[in-house]
Amino acid sequence: MAEPHHSINHTLAEDAQAFALGTTMCSLGLLILTNLGLITGQTAGLAVLLSYLTGMKFGVLFFLVNIPFYILAYMRMGTRFTIKTFIAVALLSVIADQLPNFVKFSEIDPLVGTLIMAGVTGLGLMVLFRHGASLGGIGVLALYLQDKTGFRAGHTQLIFDACLFTVAFFVLPLPMVLYSLLGAVIVNLIIATNHRKDRYVAL
Template sequence: MNATPTTRDADLLPAPHTLLEDTQALTFGGVMAAFGLVMLTHLGFVTGQTAGLAVLISYVTGWSFGPIFFAVNLPFYWLGYKRIGLAFTLKTFVAVGLVSGLSMVMPAYVSFGDIHPALGAVLVGMISGAALLALFRHGASLGGIGILGLYLQDKTGFRAGWTQLIFDICLFSAAFLVRDPITVAWSALGALVLNLVIAINHRRDRYIAT
């Protein structure tokens, strides 16, 4: 059987993203992720993954979120390079750097009044989900535990999704030490909305990132 794609098959394959398209996606994803995080911290919420870890450290220490987020992602770039490749690692580094920088600059230009926590949780989840979709579809991420999960899956067979889930359970449990239970509950709603946005809209059988 001939495994070479036919002309018809080749016509159906998606064209690779151009440099301009990747730049637009990284910019959009970075800006929207930073905006979502500014709203999240205004509400006093927490979130999952390395962004959530950086938020918690920021709450406890009073340090700015941006440098913490950049620092906690540094150990994961080598794993990203080994597991996924150089292009992914470089794009992720740019995206993380953009979010870190914008999260420090944006509060000087954006302010919020009263936001009902239910609406805030939904908006944060939707905004952050849209940001991550743009990054995922252009071969980037916001680093962190997802990369570690893939690495451990390769080495041990332990599913990457379980690694992320265990980390987030520990993170939200720790959040009860620095946030009140109601705030943590609203934060969990935001995390649920974010994950629903990703689960429904980022399906490999419907979209192939190149």
């Protein structure tokens, strides 16, 4: 997960609408993802996989698995980022669990659903990044380890996702794992293309 940055100080109202929009878009992506029986990368992927295995709700698991990372977030990026991330994670946890009560899909083509899921998730993450927040998790740990040991953050995330998808091969049907990989790649491409300090900086 890329390190969030923002070039201007947003008002409380601006942050509030961005958090509502960003977490809702990510929740919609997760709703499509889970309807298809897919997973994603990073901490969200771990929570989704655990929800499949245990039957527990995604939101509860996502909130719980993120708890250890708040200390690292505070040490690495300070109080403001940590509070915003906590709020974003809490919002996503609630919305993701409640959205299926209001939005239902009778049929989703796996390929089209994967593309739409990746698109709305990538855009939702971009909204949160632009307002100085993230959805926590392995990205924070990766940045912390990079600071302390010099081990590249991208390599840490890659190792975690490799382990996660390896486990998925034993849990999910092969086509679902391949669609999941495609979705994760597209989300990362959206972030890599748009979340850059040398481009798209708000004025």
